[in-house]
Amino acid sequence: MPPSQHSAPAVAWRRTTCTYFAADHSPGRGDGLLRLNAASNSLAHNVSFPSDIAPEIAPHGRTLVSVSTHGEHGLDENTLTERLRQELAAWFGPDAAQWQHLRTYQIPYALPVYAAGQAPQQELRVAEGLYRCGDYAAYPSQNAALATGRQVAEMILAVQ
Secondary structure, X not given: OOOOOOOOOOOOEEEEEEEEEEEOXXXXXXXXXXXXXXXXXXXXOEEEOHHHOOHHHOOOOOEEEEEEEEOOOOOOHHHHHHHHHHHHHHHHXXXXXXXXXXXXXXXXXXXXXXXXXXXXXXXXXXXXXXEOOOHHHOOOOHHHHHHHHHHHXXXXXXXX
């Protein structure tokens, strides 16, 4: 849910669609990496294999595939699923065209819009012994969440 509009200025939001598949084996080869897609005309923005890290979250004996699609695509769930399978077959081979669709989630308030001219990062040290980290403290992304978390950890270690 977006924050209350009574206490803060209006925030523009970017939407994301998360689609989950089950595959017979891991195309990620167990490396735990997030695959990013830089092609602007593609549906799949990023792909990960969370069960490579936590096998218990996938259907028994299978791999969980997570695909994020950013922006307004205007596709119904069946069309989106089929187009993603076709696109992912180019990434991971023809087996991707047979992946079992598990579920699709529409997330209309996935990330706030990061406006041009906005500060690249807020101060992470709030007070003595009090820090903040996360994508909200920098630019909205997984990378910023991880980067600010690392920066805070390094700040804490530096004072010990």
